[in-house]
Amino acid sequence: MNMRAPDPGPVRTTCPYCGVGCGVLATPDHLGGATIAGDREHPSNFGRLCSKGSALGETLALDGRLLHPEIDGRRVSWDDALDETASGFRRVLDAHGPGAIAIYLSGQLLTEDYYAANKLFKGFLGSANVDTNSRLCMSSSVAGHKRAFGSDTVPGTYRDLETADLLVFVGSNAAWCHPVLHQRMLAARAARGTRFVVIDPRGTATSEEADLHLPIASGTDAILFSGLLVALAERGAVFASYVADHTEGFDAALIRARELAPSVDAVAAACGVEAAKVAAFYDLFAATERAVTLYSQGVNQSAQGTDKVGAILNVHLATGRIGREGMGPFSLTGQPNAMGGREVGGLANTLAAHMEFDAESIEKVRRFWGAPRMARAPGLKAVEMFEAIGRGEIKALWVMGTNPAASLPRADAVSTALRKLDLFVVSENVASNDTVNAGARIRLPAAAWGEKDGTVTNSERRISRQRPFLALPGQARPDWWAVAQVGRRLGFEDAFGWRTPGEVFREHAALSAFENDGTRDFDIGALAGLDTRDYDQLRPTQWPARQSAVRDETRFFAKGGYFTPNRRARFVAVAPITPGAGTDDAYPYRLNTGRVRDQWHTMTRTGKSPRLGSHLPEPFLEIHPDDAAREGVADGGFARVTSPHGAVVLRAKVDPGARRGAPFAPIHWTGETSSSGRVGALVHAVTDPFSGQPDAKATPVAVAPVSFPLQGFALARSGLGGLDAAAWWAKAAAPGGHGLLFALAAEPEVAALFPHMAPDDELVEYVDAARRVRRIAMFRNGALEACLFVGPARPESSWTYLRDKLGARLTDGQVRGLLLAGRASDGAATGPLVCACHGVPKGEIERAIASGCGDAAAVGAATRAGTNCGSCLPEIRRMLAAQRVVVEA
Known part of the structure; x- marks a missing residue:
């Protein structure tokens, strides 16, 4: 009698997207896919997922994956690839020294991956040229925290966003970029009347929810918050005893703030907004003790990002609104493990466990690791690193899980620089991207989400497990394992002898507690003794988690205790605002x-x-x-x-x-x-x-x-060919196939665009030569196999209708309507998806509004649109408002 093993049920893991760190339940279908749902028990999302998280099940296919190691385009064994990687770094290191080697990491990596890479390069190869794409999204927050607090510490927790009476969003479109957390804030507002202020040059989905929107000129955040510091001082709203007992530098910071922002009118003029809006913001902040300021890339990605962070921290330090429930500055990180990378020293200017490049910390880490060649000074940050590659100073580079040839500034120059390397190694789970194609000689197949096993840390310092629910495909392997294998080949067998990610994590946790007498904020020593079972079952845990200490929701700094030498926070006298690279007639x-x-x-x-x-x-x-x-x-x-x-x-x-x-x-x-x-x-x-x-x-x-004379699209189940070099195009996934939107000067060649066309495929075609319109539908065994629409106008409705019809059997009436009229003849609701969570197109929402749905709740009840992550609600409300204008007219 055959007995089937009991279904183990869903696997608890963590979303691989933004820094909210949502819990996910993944139920494998045993065919290489999985059903995805939110984890109601995870304290970050309580079961909610955004559109991206909800669609994770659609991203698990192996098409386009790198599944085997390669050298110079040839498939090789892991031993050969690892031997060549190790010997290549050894050659460059011996010939040119540690300054000639580098590794570039990613906030997509797990903490265990980050830790292994940082240990190998900084402790055993002597190079601090260890940086990350997180440099591009949150390093100004790190620098701002360290300058003010003496440590890279996020003081508050997510619960503060629900208990605050005022939420100030600065350079943060949280409705789109952190939608699940934004929904928690909206729910709190509905329950307790929280006020929203949005400070952003753009009108965004977040600003549409705001009680007050200040569309300030780019780069003027520090002036706005300097003016707020002046206003707080003038109104007697400074918490004098907190400032006296727990901080230093207030007077100098206030003097500078008065130089930069002497009055509301001066701030309004510098920021390009109405004085009444500036005054309203200052009044609201001064009068509302429970205030949280949330900031993200709009603050960080700036030539004066660290000073912008400093100006924000100044007003919270001045009012003592830090470390207490419902108040404080809060950095929203952009990647799932930007925080974990910071914890292990994944930035070129930090060591592991939030330690710095001071002599005492260098020696401490060296002794813990038994490191033979410890880096003694910070390395090159991301932009500097790739500029050094371009100059030929860095000759060997390992890129892990990121795409700098697309994402870094001056990406064309980055791509050119990569081709100059003597050794270029990429650890990737995709076979082709801009970076892989920029001359990567050694390509190592990495585990992807769903296969990874380790931990990540979210924006509120909460460590969660990413657990595998899919088998490693082909010869894909974890990144920490690849690093350890190279370390062993370089002669460091004992230091890189880990067999499981849990062993890496335990070492990381032990280092955090090593000779840590409370002078370092990051301490998870209580997790250093986890056995394999405990690590596998680790529940979401917020740090610090010190040995022999009670673990609970933790905030920092309500009673001072900063991590500076004198334990006082430092106010920052922000630098005068400089315009940066100026516009001119050529670039206005x-x-x-x-x-x-x-x-x-x-x-x-x-x-x-x-x-x-x-x-x-x-x-x-x-x-x-x-x-x-x-x-x-x-x-x-x-x-x-x-x-x-x-x-x-x-x-x-x-x-x-x-x-x-x-x-x-x-x-x-x-x-x-x-x-x-x-x-x-x-x-x-x-x-x-x-x-x-x-x-x-x-x-x-x-x-x-x-201008382009022609526009159109192509869809095919079996793949699409290319267009001529002068064409404009964008790829877009289609259900059951592939899509291409394009604009061009002349009609595309059908045979080139559809290379998989079979001789017995049935072609139905409509041509209007006078209007330059051509529409083709290709059928295979009665089902729609491919289609091509070309004409002088943008065929948006046909695109959104047909992309869902690949593989379907269309009626003669549907075919005639599409080919003759260029639109669906059966009354189908079309248009781009507004609600990606539930797949609701614009046409369906318009139909619901026309039938009498008068608000977003009614639209949601009729269509389900906006009832999951809510990030489409601003668009639905715009559609409702537009309909009201039409009716009133």
């Missing part, structure tokens, strides 16, 4: 860059999801109507955006919510997914002097219209 605009709701980084994961690709499927430029009119750019047309470093062509999205003079473009498209949407090629390499973080929000650019 400042380009702002960032994320969109449904995509992640360079789309190697989210790009696989048809749902996530349906909301904003093309790279675009959001531009104010006045700027668009000045440059002759039409909504829905195309714009060429150029900087001194590169050029892109983007779909134009004319939006009154954009700030004049400051167009916005998303960061997600690359050379793999678009012909001309790699925005990193434009961004200048200006960096913050303290953090080294790039200024990604204010690159001087020019904007000009571009």
Whole structure:
């Protein structure tokens, strides 16, 4: 009798996207996929997932994966690849010294991966050239924390966001970038009347929820918060005893603030907003003790990001609003393990366990590791690192889990620099991306989410497990394992003898407690003794978790106790604001860059999801109507955006919510997914002097219209070929196939576009030569196999209808309607998806509104749109408002 093993049930793991750190329940289907749901027991999300998290099950397929080690494009064994990696680093190290080697890491790595890489390079190869793509998103917060607190400490917890009476969002579109956490805040507002202030140059989904929106000029945050410090002092709102007992430098900071922002009118003029809005913000902050200031990339990605953070911290220190429930500064991190990387020293200017490059800490880490060749000084930060590669100073590089040839500033120069390396190793789970294709000689297949086993730390210092629920495919291996294998081959067998990720974690935890007498904030010594079973079953745990100490929700600094030598916080006299790289007649605009709701980084994961690709499927430029009119750019047309470093062509999205003079473009498209949407090629390499973080929000650019005689799309179940070199295109996943949106000068060659077309495929075609319209539907065994629509206008409705019909059997009426009229004839609701969580298109919501749904709740009840993560609610409300305008007219 055959007995089937009992189903173990879902695996508890953690989402691989933003720093909220949501718990996920993954139930494998035993076919290589899994059903994904939110974990109701996880304290970060209590069961909610955003659109990206909800679609994780659509991203698990192995197409496009790197599954075997390669050298020079040849498949090799792991032994050969690891031998060549180790010998290559040894050759460069012996010939040129530790300054000639580097490793570039990622907030997508697990803490165990980060720890292994940091230990090998800083402790055993003597190189501190260990940096991470987290440098691009949160290093100004790190520098600001360390300058004020003496440590990289996030003082508060997520619960503070629910118990505050005022939430101030600075440079944070949390509704799109941290949607689950944003929903927690919205629920708290509904329950207790929390006020929202949004400080952002753009009108965003977050600003639409605000009680007050200050669309300040890019780069003026420090002036606004310096003015707030002045206003607090003038109103007697400074917590004098806290300042006297627990801080230093207040007088100097206030003197500087008065120089920068002497009055509300001066602040308003410098920031480009109405004085009444500035005064309203100052009144609200002064009168509301329970206030939390949340800041993210809009603050950090700046030439003066660290000073912006300092200006924010100053007002919380001055009012003693720190470390107490419902109040404090709060940095929202962008990646799932940006915090874990910080904990283990994954930045070039830090050591492991939040230690610095001071003599005492260097010696402490050296003794703990038994390190033979300890790095003695900080290494090169990300932008500096790749500039050194370009100059030939760094000759060997290992890139893990990130795509710098697309994401770094001056991405074209980065791609060129990579080709100069003597040794270029990439650990990746994709076979092709901009970085892999920039000359990576050794390619190591890495485990992906769903296969990884280790820990991550979220924005509130909470450590969670990422557990595997899928077997490692092909010869993919964990990153920590690959590092350990190279370490052994370099002669360090004992130091890198780990057999499991739990062993790496225990060592990391032990180092955090090593000779830590309370002078270091990061201490998880209580976890150093976890056995294999305890590690496997580790529940979400917030640090600090000190040995022999009661573990509970922890805040820092309510009673002082900072991690500076004298245990006092340091106020910062922020530097006078400098304009950075200036605009001029050649480059009159400042380009702002960032994320969109449904995509992640360079789309190697989210790009696989048809749902996530349906909301904003093309790279675009959001531009104010006045700027668009000045440059002759039409909504829905195309714009060429150029900087001194590169050029892109983007779909134009004319939006009154954009700030004049400051167009916005998303960061997600690359050379793999678009012909001309790699925005990193434009961004200048200006960096913050303290953090080294790039200024990604204010690159001087020019904007000009571009016209194409023809536009269209192609869809195919079996894959698509290419277009001519002059064509503009963007790839977009389609259910059951592949999609390509394009604009071009002449009709594409059908045979080249559909290389998998079979001789017996049935082609149904409509041609209107006078209007230059051509529509083709290709059927195989009666099912729609492929289609091509070309014409002078953008066929948006046909695209959104047909992308869901691949593999379907269409009626004669549907085929005629599509080919003759270019739209669905059966009344199907079409348009781009508004709600990606539940797959609700624009047309269905419009139909619900037309049928009498008068608010977002009614629309949700009728369509389910907006009832999960809520990030589409602002768009639904705009549609409702537009309908009311039509009715009233």
